[in-house]
Amino acid sequence: MPKREKKIIVIGGGLAGLSATMKICEFKVKVTLVSFQPVKRSHSVCAQGGINAAIDTKGEGDSPEIHFYDTVKGGDFLAHQPLVRDMCHQGPAIIRLMDRMGVAFNRTPEGHLDFRRFGGTLYSRTAFAGATTGQQLVYALDEQVRRHERDGLVQKLEWHEYLGAVVDGAGVCRGAVVHDLRAGNIFAIAADAVVLATGGPGQLYARSTNSTVCTGSAAASAYHQGAKYANGEFFQIHPTAIPGQDKLRLMSESARGEGGRIWVPRDPGDNRDPLKIPEEDRYYFLEENHPLFGNLVPRDVASREIYDVVYNRKLGVGGQPMVYLDLTHQPPELLERRLGGIIDIYRKFTGQDPSRVPMKIFPAVHYSMGGLWVDYEGDGHGMIDHKSPRNQMTSIPGLYAAGEVDYQYHGANRLGANSLLSCIYTGLLIGPGVVRYCDNLDKGHDAVPSSLFDQAKKNWDNRFAEIKRMNGRENPYALHRELGDLLLTNVLIVRENKKLLETLDGIDGIEARFKDIKCLDTSDWSNPTPSFINQLYNMVHLSRIIAKGALLRDECRGAHYKPEFDLNQPDRFDPHEFIDYLEKKHYGPPREEDYPPGHLAYMQRFEANEEEWLKTTIAQYKNNGPEISYEAVDLSLVTPRPRKYD
Amino acid sequence: MTRETIALKIKRQDAPGAKPYWNVFKLPYLPHANVISCLQEIQRNPVTADGKTVTPVTWDCNCLEEVCGSCTMLINGRVRQACTALVDILEDPIVLKPMSKFPVVRDLQVDRSRMFENLKKIKGWIEIDGSYDIGEGPVFPEKIREKAYALSQCMTCGCCLEACPQFTLTNDFMGAATFSQVRYFNLHPTGAMNKEERLEAVMKSGGIADCGNAQVCVEVCPKKIPLTESIAEIGRETTLQLLKNLVLK
Incomplete structure (x- = not known):
């Protein structure tokens, strides 16, 4: 029997999409790569500080196992452990690969890769290319994909948007419907499998560190088609960004990895030039409250501390929601060599030089830990079977997801420099599995009746015709801003059930007004408005997943913090006490006197909370909204315990 | 005197080969605005200075922090990225034109x-x-x-x-x-x-x-x-x- 030709569609040209494309091409399988823009301009270029891999070049005793532990602990134990472990063990190979591909990683005097510190770990584990690591990694992968494009294995459809999957009567994905953003026409492409590598939904919030394409629209479309969406309520707020009108520009965690210190004046009325404020009048709150990790506590912890200092203790710089991120004590040439990119951004947007003046920063919406639910297959030894077609497959057979659009590597809070790793890791992991999936299919894409594709195209044609006929009073861009403000006000660092309920009502209101939108431009050629209206519809539905997930989860975990349900960890609590407590439980009821006062009660509260809430949130589209259920987390390798970074 | 408005004069073109034309917009002044935030404001209220409702201006952008290269255009005659073009240091009116060495797709979008x-x-x-x-x-x-x-x-x-x-x-x-x-x-x-x-x-x-x-x-x-x-x-x-x-x- 002649081997049938396989075809795979990859949606998105960031790190996950490009690495998936490259890997699939190595199996000599043709890829159609669909992207909003030239792939080189994808959002992954915004990643700054670096990429993690425990190579231990500094004799600190780091290892992939410690990286694994730091990552699951950083995520408050919500991530499936074999996946995280496998990713951390693949880290060194990924860095070596990127290095071979020519990424200009900073180097040691001997010419090897250099590493620096990042948040949530005590080891120098982050490889970096100045402070534009994401950009450099995207470029290297873009170059490899261009090479495959020259060889005819990749067909790029840039300036095209994914609208939805083509799903047959048996519920199997057989291709995708895409929208040509220049010519304006809509068409269906047949394929054996479709990979969504479409990034996160930062545009749900009025201001974030995300690029304009990060609407989450593709994920929402999959959700509408029946794919499960997981852990939506876990949204990372990055502690350090420059305030702005259109965007909050990230100031990388690497600034703190290179010695940057966060502080505010101790006296809120102290309006002196920051350089004239002596050490004793400065409140280095992260260092004081967390002596072990200092400025490099994980992002959820740092953002909450900044929030507390600014809003509860009213210590923001000049009474404003801002704190200092200070690098002025570091030599300018070090900053230029290791942080050049972000120093430049700060200079361009504020006119001030971070080597002379402390930067003024505030937390900003940054990364979605949640995303499309995807499957995986363990190898039975605490790692992943790299050949399994189940890896990274959504609940729609044949539809895969990789990168920020999936959900499974970062639990309730992502550690810095782990996202570049998870994006490339999932992209590479998908390759062998998706190819095997195509091999196993009962029939190839060319044997699927064309009526299926005609119908899918027709449905989307009708949808867009309907959008273009919208002639109401609401401006879609203004309505988007309102939705974004609603989430920014109510679903951020500190969450309250009352406000979350109001948010859900607010979303209902916005959905009602959505029907009254005016399509401001009805032309065909290069018209972004109908496309944006469709994205807005999707964003309304994604917001609901996030708000409802947050409302129902009555606990504090990672980035999801509800003061009402704070378990109030005692000050001098040692997480090992909890392990000891679990051990002793086997030998009879725990005794109060075995622990410092209050600790036993805390551990019992913690244990009960874990029992109730240590589970994955699953949202499924039912009756125009998300139906929420919960699934078990794979905890087979490390015992979850209270987090502590002091 | 505090500034109250920002004026933008934008060269537009509906499609390749179509005749270019100009629109002038007057927006309320906001501190720390850049050219992108102005274009976004026009999307929210696409009305010209003389009160005519028009289609929103189209342009390309993505990262908004000058690492993706997308939003390149001519701003007051100088080629640069629109995201780092801060209104406070640009001469008013701000004149926007598409790059001239690449074919225009629409308005400020070009094909590179x-x-x-x-x-x-x-x-x-x-x-x-x-x-x-x-x-x-x-x-x-x-x-x-x-x-x-x-x-x-x-x-x-x-x-x-x-x-x-x-x-x-x-x-x-x-x-x-x-x-x-x-x-x-x-x-x-x-x-x-x-x-x-x-x-x-x-x-x-x-x-x-x-x-x-x-x-x-x-x-x-x-x-x-x-x-x-x-x-x-x-x-x-x-x-x-x-x-x-x-x-x-």
């Missing part, structure tokens, strides 16, 4: 695919054996790395080509960005294995010999890439290659 095609011609990649783990990359000095990094920040934004008198809408000149990428890949120990092929690619029509040495490319590069150095070096290297070819072929 020619730049990406050039990257194919020069084999702008490292020829790795495959993505499987075969060990470390080559060891090389930080000094070379720094040199390479300066070149690798090229966003393919096209500023250097817009400013270049040699680069036109219709000719086949490759321009500074492409020459600099040849230098970048040839600098890498593995990349250098295909050095001659890349040099040959810029020795054809539209190649380095057509550079008129106007040196404006380097002045407009938002990433301060030493483009003229790259041009000089590739110029020398191609001359050597030419001599080699004469002797050996």
Whole structure:
């Protein structure tokens, strides 16, 4: 029997999409790569500080196992452990690969890769290319994909948007419907499998560190088609960004990895030039409250501390929601060599030089830990079977997801420099599995009746015709801003059930007004408005997943913090006490006197909370909204315990 | 006196080949605004200064922090990214035009695919054996790395080509960005294995010999890439290659 030709569609040209494309091409399988823009301009270029891999070049005793532990602990134990472990063990190979591909990683005097510190770990584990690591990694992968494009294995459809999957009567994905953003026409492409590598939904919030394409629209479309969406309520707020009108520009965690210190004046009325404020009048709150990790506590912890200092203790710089991120004590040439990119951004947007003046920063919406639910297959030894077609497959057979659009590597809070790793890791992991999936299919894409594709195209044609006929009073861009403000006000660092309920009502209101939108431009050629209206519809539905997930989860975990349900960890609590407590439980009821006062009660509260809430949130589209259920987390390798970074 | 409005004068064009026209918009002043936030404001209220409702202006953008290269346009006559064009330091009215050296798609959007095609011609990649783990990359000095990094920040934004008198809408000149990428890949120990092929690619029509040495490319590069150095070096290297070819072929 002649081997049938396989075809795979990859949606998105960031790190996950490009690495998936490259890997699939190595199996000599043709890829159609669909992207909003030239792939080189994808959002992954915004990643700054670096990429993690425990190579231990500094004799600190780091290892992939410690990286694994730091990552699951950083995520408050919500991530499936074999996946995280496998990713951390693949880290060194990924860095070596990127290095071979020519990424200009900073180097040691001997010419090897250099590493620096990042948040949530005590080891120098982050490889970096100045402070534009994401950009450099995207470029290297873009170059490899261009090479495959020259060889005819990749067909790029840039300036095209994914609208939805083509799903047959048996519920199997057989291709995708895409929208040509220049010519304006809509068409269906047949394929054996479709990979969504479409990034996160930062545009749900009025201001974030995300690029304009990060609407989450593709994920929402999959959700509408029946794919499960997981852990939506876990949204990372990055502690350090420059305030702005259109965007909050990230100031990388690497600034703190290179010695940057966060502080505010101790006296809120102290309006002196920051350089004239002596050490004793400065409140280095992260260092004081967390002596072990200092400025490099994980992002959820740092953002909450900044929030507390600014809003509860009213210590923001000049009474404003801002704190200092200070690098002025570091030599300018070090900053230029290791942080050049972000120093430049700060200079361009504020006119001030971070080597002379402390930067003024505030937390900003940054990364979605949640995303499309995807499957995986363990190898039975605490790692992943790299050949399994189940890896990274959504609940729609044949539809895969990789990168920020999936959900499974970062639990309730992502550690810095782990996202570049998870994006490339999932992209590479998908390759062998998706190819095997195509091999196993009962029939190839060319044997699927064309009526299926005609119908899918027709449905989307009708949808867009309907959008273009919208002639109401609401401006879609203004309505988007309102939705974004609603989430920014109510679903951020500190969450309250009352406000979350109001948010859900607010979303209902916005959905009602959505029907009254005016399509401001009805032309065909290069018209972004109908496309944006469709994205807005999707964003309304994604917001609901996030708000409802947050409302129902009555606990504090990672980035999801509800003061009402704070378990109030005692000050001098040692997480090992909890392990000891679990051990002793086997030998009879725990005794109060075995622990410092209050600790036993805390551990019992913690244990009960874990029992109730240590589970994955699953949202499924039912009756125009998300139906929420919960699934078990794979905890087979490390015992979850209270987090502590002091 | 506090400023109350921002005026934008925008050159528009509905499609390739369509006749360009101008729209003027007056927006309420906001502190820390940049050209992108102004264009977003126009989307929310697409009404011109004389009260006419128009279609929102179209433009390309993505990262909004000058690492993606997307939002390049002519702002008060100067080619640059719109995201870092801060209203407070721009002369009013702010005049926006699409880049002139690339075909206009619509309004401020242009088609820069020619730049990406050039990257194919020069084999702008490292020829790795495959993505499987075969060990470390080559060891090389930080000094070379720094040199390479300066070149690798090229966003393919096209500023250097817009400013270049040699680069036109219709000719086949490759321009500074492409020459600099040849230098970048040839600098890498593995990349250098295909050095001659890349040099040959810029020795054809539209190649380095057509550079008129106007040196404006380097002045407009938002990433301060030493483009003229790259041009000089590739110029020398191609001359050597030419001599080699004469002797050996």
